Amino acid sequence: MTAPGLPMPVPAPGLPARVRIHEVGARDGLQNESAVVPTEVKAEFVRRLVDAGLTTVEATSFVHPKWVPQLADAEQLYPMLADLDARLPVLVPNDRGLDRALALGARRIAVFGSATESFAKANLNRTVEESLAMFTPVVARAKEEQAHVRGYLSMCFGDPWEGPVPVAQVVRVCRALLDMGCDELSLGDTIGVATPGHVQALLAALNEAGVPTDRLGVHFHDTYGQALANTLAALQHGVSTVDASAGGLGGCPYAKSATGNLATEDLVWMLHGLGIETGVDLGRLTATSGWMAGQLGRPSPSRTVRALSHKE
Amino acid sequence: MTAPGLPMPVPAPGLPARVRIHEVGARDGLQNESAVVPTEVKAEFVRRLVDAGLTTVEATSFVHPKWVPQLADAEQLYPMLADLDARLPVLVPNDRGLDRALALGARRIAVFGSATESFAKANLNRTVEESLAMFTPVVARAKEEQAHVRGYLSMCFGDPWEGPVPVAQVVRVCRALLDMGCDELSLGDTIGVATPGHVQALLAALNEAGVPTDRLGVHFHDTYGQALANTLAALQHGVSTVDASAGGLGGCPYAKSATGNLATEDLVWMLHGLGIETGVDLGRLTATSGWMAGQLGRPSPSRTVRALSHKE
Numbered sequence A, B: 001m002t003a004p005g006l007p008m009p010v011p012a013p014g015l016p017a018r019v020r021i022h023e024v025g026a027r028d029g030l031q032n033e034s035a036v037v038p039t040e041v042k043a044e045f046v047r048r049l050v051d052a053g054l055t056t057v058e059a060t061s062f063v064h065p066k067w068v069p070q071l072a073d074a075e076q077l078y079p080m081l082a083d084l085d086a087r088l089p090v091l092v093p094n095d096r097g098l099d100r101a102l103a104l105g106a107r108r109i110a111v112f113g114s115a116t117e118s119f120a121k122a123n124l125n126r127t128v129e130e131s132l133a134m135f136t137p138v139v140a141r142a143k144e145e146q147a148h149v150r151g152y153l154s155m156c157f158g159d160p161w162e163g164p165v166p167v168a169q170v171v172r173v174c175r176a177l178l179d180m181g182c183d184e185l186s187l188g189d190t191i192g193v194a195t196p197g198h199v200q201a202l203l204a205a206l207n208e209a210g211v212p213t214d215r216l217g218v219h220f221h222d223t224y225g226q227a228l229a230n231t232l233a234a235l236q237h238g239v240s241t242v243d244a245s246a247g248g249l250g251g252c253p254y255a256k257s258a259t260g261n262l263a264t265e266d267l268v269w270m271l272h273g274l275g276i277e278t279g280v281d282l283g284r285l286t287a288t289s290g291w292m293a294g295q296l297g298r299p300s301p302s303r304t305v306r307a308l309s310h311k312e
Helices: A025-029 A039-051 A074-080 A095-103 A117-124 A128-144 A167-179 A196-208 A227-236 A264-273 A282-296 A303-309 B025-029 B039-051 B074-080 B095-103 B117-124 B128-144 B167-179 B196-208 B227-236 B264-273 B282-296 B303-309
Strands: A020-023 A108-114 A148-154 A184-189 A216-220 A241-244 B020-023 B108-114 B148-154 B184-189 B216-220 B241-244
Touching: A020 A264, A025 A039, A039 A074, A039 A282, A074 A095, A095 A128, A108 A117, A108 A128, A108 A167, A117 A128, A128 A148, A128 A167, A148 A167, A167 A184, A167 A196, A184 A241, A196 A216, A196 A227, A196 B264, A216 A227, A227 A241, A227 A264, A227 B227, A241 A264, A264 A282, A264 A303, A264 B196, A282 A303, B020 B264, B025 B039, B039 B074, B039 B282, B074 B095, B095 B128, B108 B117, B108 B128, B108 B167, B117 B128, B128 B148, B128 B167, B148 B167, B167 B184, B167 B196, B184 B241, B196 B216, B196 B227, B216 B227, B227 B241, B227 B264, B241 B264, B264 B282, B264 B303, B282 B303
Parallel strands: A020 A241, A108 A148, A148 A184, A184 A216, A216 A241, B020 B241, B108 B148, B148 B184, B184 B216, B216 B241
Antiparallel strands: none
């Protein structure tokens, strides 16, 4: 615990008054967990996240159960969340996934593309063009059903095989995703190598290509400790949608290929310190992440969760 | 390891071209280690830090051995570093410490004050005024000996007992330290609660009180994950001296009262990504922190050290 009144809200000029946090812990955070989490626990996790004030909580993925066994219970989980007053988007990898999501009444979906050929090949077993061709009818049909579509784009800054990713290449794939009907994009630094100047350069290049900032979210990983500094740089550019994962869930930070997501609590600490509204109750969120860490049997990698959990 | 060419240098407008890192791992980092590190290991640590390109490496503290047993070997250690081509400041808590440092030829010293009454009482057993009165003759004599004097100021943003610390209070103590002869100040966020707007507000208030930015360094702790975002905010204000600790040494991040310093590697990753010169070889620095972690028998809390240490 820390003294009351902290963080002290001191606004900085030119930042958004309010930030919408796109909470990914229940989907992106859990999908790499090898031990399958019971469906009831997942439902309780989402419920607690909403109770903590998060308004957008990505709930699950309608991916083939063979690829992500952890999320094989999407059909069971999604209806358990029907009474929650929040946006509960779901990931759909393809046409079949969209069918499943739509059949359950989901009207907020997300597709997941890659800015680089190497990752498109590794993750989707397709070229970037082939993956865009695969998404086109998915997004078109989702829009016919009045669904809101988010396009995730991974490897927007660096790629483990290709190194730095040219800004123009990212802009081209972003344009393609918007042109096929995506309502918003999430710019992913999947391996956590971005730095603040690179973030602002990509955002500026997207603006120049006709993409308004209010259709862009950012999705930073803390692999090299850069996620929050990059978030600040994005806020300074006017971005007001930020992805984060409660407790920093997602990839084990102590393991090979550490790829932890930005922890929602660390983000909220900064935003509240900047006087930016989030609607989140930090104490309740921290308690939720502490509870989930208990379910997973290991401590949260979020520094804020660790600091606030130590009663002195 | 990560792909070559990362981080990709992309400058952001208005930042300094070069940052001087004030490396505190050997002093601030080690002082809370309960198991005493052999003097030869400390000397080798400082030597490796200098070899990695760090130009300012705080070496030890001439505090009474009873208070900090870990640094009781200052008299033995300091002469072992005589051949190193770097600034090797040492902390002196009082007149007696200054005597010991000057006798060994040290001409870069640092004093350690508090912005809050609670911490002055807890750490120095004095009021803020009494501690300033104690430092005044120390700094005066150091200046007579042509020594460079750094003034550390702790609890500049928040205090565990008092909560938020008023900016005017910090400015007042900073002015007193400069007026007594300190050449530079290090603004410490000892409990890691600052956020970027607060950082910029304090820097602006100091400028208004006649303190030029080039006499200010920043010293952030990563307790709530804010250290690097706060550093970015300080750089944007023109600060070009940043304290950091190799491998994030300093307080155990997994223990009660976690107070880890900003890891030098995480800082260097951001600075190099911003195209800012540091003179540091990141690979060599990471290897040094990995070596030191081995000496201490536990992994480095630096995310960059962990990421770069995983050979894939």
